[in-house]
Amino acid sequence: MGVATGLVGGLVAGLISGLVMGLLMGALSMFSEKQxxxxxxxxxxxxxxxxxxxxxxxxxxxxxxxxxxxxxxxxxxxxxxxxxxxxxxxxxxxxxxxxxxxxxxxxxxxxxxxHLLPWKTVPFLNDATTRILLRRIGSGYSFTHRLLLEHLADRQASSI
Known part of the structure; x- marks a missing residue:
């Protein structure tokens, strides 16, 4: 009798935990990066x-x-x-x-x-945008001039 009860209890617990995990994985897919x-x-x-x-x-x-x-x-x-x-x-x-x-x-x-970047980065980037060093694209920023990007990248690489 103990084996049958243990088997049935294990099956029921397995089914319930499978259902719960399925619901949780479904909820997790709701929070996808695609949104x-x-x-x-x-x-x-x-x-x-x-x-x-x-x-x-x-x-x-x-x-x-x-x-x-x-x-x-x-x-x-x-x-x-x-x-x-x-x-x-x-x-x-x-x-x-x-x-x-x-x-x-x-x-x-x-x-x-x-001291590589200020804590309040958004005002810093917006200031660079008003000075036409950067341009705003959506919620990101990009260098306006390719030459400035290359100059800053070379300067950083040579200081390392």
């Missing part, structure tokens, strides 16, 4: 802001679903559900966009601390 590429990006850092929003939403969704699922089926109850839900939620949030935001702000912090 931001399909529409024109109008403001600088909009992609990072959207990554943060997607990551936080996904963290909450995954944390809630896994927390309830594990808390319901686990013998130890709500505490295990809370801990596991939090861990799975953070992992899902990192996948869904928080990792990109952390990398972005880490790079910006490092560049500002080494």
């Amino acid at each position: 931001i590429i399909e529409r024109s990006i109008l403001t600088p850092n909009e992609g990072v802001r959207r990554s943060i929003i997607n990551g936080v939403i996904f963290t909450l969704i995954v944390g809630l679903i896994f927390g309830l699922f594990i808390g319901w089926f686990d013998v130890n109850g709500p505490l295990d559900g809370l801990i596991s839900g939090s861990l799975f939620g953070i992992g899902g949030g990192l996948i869904a966009g928080l990792q990109a935001a952390i990398q972005h702000y880490t790079l910006r912090f490092w560049l500002s601390q080494t």
Whole structure:
């Protein structure tokens, strides 16, 4: 009798966890990178802001679903559900966009601390645009003159 109960319980748990994982993967595909590429990006850092929003939403969704699922089926109850839900939620949030935001702000912090780029980059780039050194293309910037790009690249390479 114990083997049959264990087998049926394992099958039921497997089916439920498969359904939950399928729903989570479907939700993850909703936060795809194509969404931001399909529409024109109008403001600088909009992609990072959207990554943060997607990551936080996904963290909450995954944390809630896994927390309830594990808390319901686990013998130890709500505490295990809370801990596991939090861990799975953070992992899902990192996948869904928080990792990109952390990398972005880490790079910006490092560049500002080494005085290679100011922390408030957008006003700096807009100033270069008004001086006709750069031109704005969507939410990005490009050098107006190829010769200036090559000069700055050669200058940086020779100082290393």
